[in-house]
Amino acid sequence: RMKRDGRHIERLGFYNPSAAANETAFKLDRTRYQYWLSVGAKPSERVIKLERANPQATAEADAA
Secondary structure (H helix, E strand, C coil): CCCCCCCCCCCCCCECCCCCCCCCCCECHHHHHHHHCCCCCCCCHHHHHHHHHHHHHHHHHHHC
């Protein structure tokens, strides 16, 4: 048996609000994010705010 809410389907990135100055606080795989939006996924308000506030974090994920 498996927990109902135990696993994620696909990890698109992460947010660490307590990251030190030399650590990455936010990272988002924009390609996969755009894919999920195109098939009907709805991001939370917080994800939208983080994406808009950190455009360099999403650009780094595109380059990787």
